[in-house]
Amino acid sequence: MATIDKDWDGNAQNASPDGEFVRDTTYIEDRIVSDVPAQSAPVPQEDGTFHWPVEPGRYRLMAARACPWAHRAVITRRLLGLENVMSQGLAGPTHDWRSWVFDLDPDEKDPATGLHRLREAYLNRFPDYPRGITVPAIVEVESAKVVTNHFPSIPVDMQIQWKNYHRDHAPDLYPEHLRSRIDELASWLFKEVNNGVYRCGFAGSQDAYEAAYHRLWSALDWLEEHLSTHRFLAGEHITLADVYLYPTLVRFDPVYVGHFKCSRNRIAQMPNLFGYLQELFQTPGFGDTTDFQEIKEHYYYTHGEINPTRVVPLGPDMSGLVEPHGREHLPGSPFAPGVTPPGPLPAGEEVKHPEAFQK
Known part of the structure; x- marks a missing residue:
């Protein structure tokens, strides 16, 4: 039988009977979309996820320089010029099983949300969250609750859903x-x-x-x-x-x-x-x-x-x-x-x- 463990990237991993590494690809698949009115509560979808409104200043991209999955979101945000509408928090490179720590910041707390560990944002929304605490994650600043950690959709939605907030002369990273x-x-x-x-x-x-x-x-x-x-x-x-x-x-x-x-x-x-x-x-x-x-x-x-x-x-x-x-x-x-x-x-x-x- 396969065993389940967590590497210190926060990703659940399955060791198959033959020793192959199999990554757990189950994430919080909520999305931030442009067709939900600003200042709205998240809208439930038929698949059990929620759609959140595009809204400048409401969200913070939580990342880490160390993580390759987070790095792609950091690059996309910068190329598109979203710095003024979606702030960025950066966890330090080392941590234990309890997840990424904002130990690069004064008092070891993210200055915008007050979080010490990223885990807190996950538990703020899902008190019994059973999976790995991963970056990138987008967190709602006011509530300090995680919105999504679905790394494949975050860069795509930055390009499509946040288009009205791109900098002048920004690239189209996902041309039709x-x-x-x-x-x-x-x-x-x-x-x-x-x-x-x-x-x-x-x-x-x-x-x-x-x-x-x-x-x-x-x-x-x-x-x-x-x-x-x-x-x-x-x-x-x-x-x-x-x-x-x-x-x-x-x-x-x-x-x-x-x-x-x-x-x-x-x-x-x-x-x-x-x-x-x-x-x-x-x-x-x-x-x-x-x-x-x-x-x-x-x-x-x-x-x-x-x-x-x-x-x-x-x-x-x-x-x-x-x-x-x-x-x-x-x-x-x-x-x-x-x-x-x-x-x-x-x-x-x-x-x-x-x-x-x-x-």
Whole structure:
């Protein structure tokens, strides 16, 4: 019989009889939508979820620099310029089974909600909440109750439902003519790459690990070939597909190669994937939301079953990410004509360890 445990990312995980890591993908699937009047109570749906109104200032994106699933929401919010309508709280990189802690803030409390642990927001709404306490999560500021932690829909709804509040000249990260392709890529990336590294890292048997390893590298080899003739994953400009891949790629060399035993080679040794990663890292919204120190502290400290000493490595040197990427010969550009990159980070949202990529 499968056993259920929780890793310290807060995600319930199932260990199958053959040792394969199986992620629990059950989330709070409420959504924030534009067709519910502002200042309304959440509207119940036939499937048991609720629809909440789009309303500036009502919600706070709870994230962590360390978490790849949260990172995609952080990037999307920044690219679209939603900082003035949806605030952001950031938990620290290390925690125990009781969930993410706002220990980067004064008095170890999120200044907008007063939460010490993200768990409190879940229990405020669901006193007997039985599942993992995950980021990203959107919390209603006034009540300090969780609204949703359904990470696949949060970036999509930021693009579609919050469109009236995007900054001037913001990108369309989910253009209608590419949505089916982006959705296809999102599903494939989740199964083969985003979660593929976790299948390697949390494999409970040699056979499960080797199967996961070969499956992951098959996907990365496909991406390397695809990116030899395509500047981005879908179309000629950055879309949500690229937002979904970036957090895994940027964590690969400092964490997944060693910590998760994804050790065939580094991304830096794959010219197309690395050039693509360089270009994204150098695009506002990507590199300026990446904190390598917090990323390494999270994985190497919280995964005690993999790294019981909790020693955090000093390498590798990631400064190659700021060198020329050489992808200008491919059709396309990061943003379509008339679209501009986001401006400087809002005060207080700068990464705390900007120099960490050189360690």
